Amino acid sequence: MPYVPMWFNYKTMKIIIDDKIPYIRGAFESVAEVVYLPGSKTTPEVAKDADAIVTRTRTICNEKLLAGSSVKFIATATIGYDHIDTDYCDIAGIKWTNAPGCNSKSVEQYIASTLMVLAERKNLQLKDLCIGVVGVGNVGSKVARICDLFGMKVLLNDPPRERAEGSAAFVSIKQVMEEADIITLHVPLNMKGEDATFHLGSEEFFSGLTHKPILINSCRGEVVDTLAVKAALKSYQISGFVCDCWENEPDIDMELLAMSEIATPHIAGYSKDGKATGTQMSVHAISQFFHLGLDNWQPLGVELPANPVFELNGSGLSEQKIVSKAILATYDTTNDDSDFRRDPTQFEQLRGDYPVRREFPAFMIAPKNIGAVTLEVLKKLGFNVQTT
Numbered sequence: 234m235p236y237v238p239m240w241f242n243y244k245t246m247k248i249i250i251d252d253k254i255p256y257i258r259g260a261f262e263s264v265a266e267v268v269y270l271p272g273s274k275t276t277p278e279v280a281k282d283a284d285a286i287v288t289r290t291r292t293i294c295n296e297k298l299l300a301g302s303s304v305k306f307i308a309t310a311t312i313g314y315d316h317i318d319t320d321y322c323d324i325a326g327i328k329w330t331n332a333p334g335c336n337s338k339s340v341e342q343y344i345a346s347t348l349m350v351l352a353e354r355k356n357l358q359l360k361d362l363c364i365g366v367v368g369v370g371n372v373g374s375k376v377a378r379i380c381d382l383f384g385m386k387v388l389l390n391d392p393p394r395e396r397a398e399g400s401a402a403f404v405s406i407k408q409v410m411e412e413a414d415i416i417t418l419h420v421p422l423n424m425k426g427e428d429a430t431f432h433l434g435s436e437e438f439f440s441g442l443t444h445k446p447i448l449i450n451s452c453r454g455e456v457v458d459t460l461a462v463k464a465a466l467k468s469y470q471i472s473g474f475v476c477d478c479w480e481n482e483p484d485i486d487m488e489l490l491a492m493s494e495i496a497t498p499h500i501a502g503y504s505k506d507g508k509a510t511g512t513q514m515s516v517h518a519i520s521q522f523f524h525l526g527l528d529n530w531q532p533l534g535v536e537l538p539a540n541p542v543f544e545l546n547g548s549g550l551s552e553q554k555i556v557s558k559a560i561l562a563t564y565d566t567t568n569d570d571s572d573f574r575r576d577p578t579q580f581e582q583l584r585g586d587y588p589v590r591r592e593f594p595a596f597m598i599a600p601k602n603i604g605a606v607t608l609e610v611l612k613k614l615g616f617n618v619q620t621t
Contacts, residue, residue, distance in 0.1 A: 246523070249275055250287040253585045254310050255508045256532030257287065260516045264525050280304055285523070287515050288316070291581075294329070296321045308518045310511035312336060312371070312502065313453060315422040330518040334371035335511035336502030338592050338615070340451055341375040343501035344417060345614070346566045347475055348383065349557040350495065351415075351447060355473075359553060360384030363444075365409030367433070368420035368452065369394055376417060382610055383553070388413060393428055410441045415449065422453035432458040439465035447473040447494065451501040454479040459486050466492050477501040483580035490577055497569040498583045506592045541596055542619070547603035555607050559616060563596050 246265035250257055251272045261267050270279065272291030277298055280286065285306045288294065294307050295318035307317060307329040314331040322329050352359055362385050366377045369391040380387045388404045395403040409416060420430045434448065434457035448471050450457050459480045465471045473494035479485040482499060490496050509532045520527035543562055547555040572583060593615035600608060600618055612618055 246285075247283045248285045248287065248519070249279060249283045251275070251289045251292060251310075254287060254289060254512055254515075255505070256512050257310075257516065260512075260527065260530055260532075261519075261525075264527070277302070285519050287519065290316045292316060294318060294322070296325075299325060299327060306330075306519060306522045308332075308515035310335070310508075310515045312511075313421060315424075315453065328522060330515070332511040332514040335514055336504065336507030337371040337375050339502045339504035339507035339590075340372045340419070341379055342504060342560075342564055342590075342592055343451060343477065343497075343566060344376045344449065345379050345560050346564050347449060347495060348380075348415075349553075349560050350566055351473070351475075352553065353557065354494075362386070362414040363388060363412050365390060365404075365413035365416040365446075367391075367406065367409060367416060367418050368430075369403075370419065370421075372452075373417075373419035376419060379614065382613055383556070407441070410438070411443050413446050414444050415447045417449040418452050418456055420452055420456060422455055430456050432456070432461070434458055434462055436461040436464065439470045442470055445469060445472045447471065447475065449475040451475075451477040454482055454499075459489055463489055463492060485577065485580065487577065490574070495566055495570050496573055497566060498573050498577075498580045500569055500584060500587055503584070503587045504590045504592050506595070542599055543596065544599045544601060545603065546601040547607065548601070552604075552607045552610065555603055556610055556614070559598060559611055560593075560614070563593060564590055 247268065248261050248265045249268050249270060252269040253272065268279065272289055275286065275288070275292045280298055280302045283302060283304050286294065286304060287308050287310065289309065290311055290313060293316050304327055307322065307327060309317060309331050311331060312333055312335060317329050319329065348359060351357060360383065364380050364385050365388045366373050367390045369377060369389045373391070377387050377389060388409050389402055390404055390406050390409050420433065423430045432455065436458070439461055462474055466474055474492065475495040476489065476493045477497045478499050512532050513530065516530050517528055519525065520530065545555065545559055594617065597617040597619060598611060608618055
């Protein structure tokens with residue numbers, strides 16, 4: 234029997250859960266009334282007598298939703314939490330939590346695949362390029378690591394970390410703008426303050442670029458000004474735009490979609506592994522807050538790929554080509570791009586019904602004609618490698 238405080242009767246507890254959060258069904262049913270709803274259907278009327286909400290980015294948790302409710306705790310199964318009005322929650326005494334780092338390996342995989350697609354399309358040698366990683370937290374640090382594995386020159390920009398840790402490992406955004414051939418954004422959405430990131434990709438930003446870089450946004454749509462990036466593409470201030478996160482989702486700018494090199498419906502962090510981790514973190518957080526005894530709960534049903542072992546023949550291929558074949562055999566962003574362009578009005582459905590995607594450690598490579606150095610790169614990416 235889980236410990237329950239005297240003031241709390243878990244038999245009458247009510248939890249509202251976004252019905253697109255995977256693996257969570259059955260987690261709380263033994264200790265609470267559970268209501269599963271689409272994120273957009275979590276209304277003040279529904280929340281009024283709820284004790285907790287488990288959500289994604291589609292539910293705006295603010296005073297309009299929460300005022301007068303009995304909600305005591307909000308868990309979002311996402312890294313980002315800009316959909317939660319944290320100032321209001323603090324005033325109202327509502328505790329909240331996000332899932333930092335839950336999908337960082339998934340975004341790492343997305344960027345790895347994107348870089349290999351760009352390299353093949355544009356005949357690029359990644360080892361000859363400089364990449365600027367803007368935002369070096371849970372996600373950005375992993376992205377920087379794989380770019381280093383690819384032999385790229387990596388510039389790290391993260392003002393909060395630089396203030397805390399010193400400037401030895403970091404560069405200014407100005408240096409990134411002046412030197413990078415590719416810029417990838419991994420910052421939270423901060424609307425104000427010293428580290429504001431709203432419209433970081435502004436007209437001023439684009440006018441200061443010197444290498445006509447490719448820009449990748451897989452963090453938050455509002456970090457890039459839609460009008461400014463379209464103008465930058467039209468005037469060749471940048472040589473390409475990869476977009477996973479869009480302003481005004483799901484009502485995205487169709488002209489920007491058409492202009493983007495790779496376009497996906499906010500699924501960079503949508504590996505099954507990353508989703509399962511976010512769900513687990515949310516369940517644990519609510520369990521700990523309400524003392525429900527579910528602190529060791531684990532999600533079930535994370536599907537394995539049908540063919541987790543695949544042969545990789547490196548005969549006559551460069552290291553980059555071998556690594557590219559391995560990455561794109563397990564996840565190719567162009568497939569998501571094609572599905573999205575086929576019917577962009579299905580933005581939410583494409584996210585909600587996203588097919589199984591497993592991260593690199595779920596796969597085993599059977600290598601043939603691949604040197605030890607390249608095998609080591611594959612292992613460091615996370616792949617399992619058969620030994621003879």
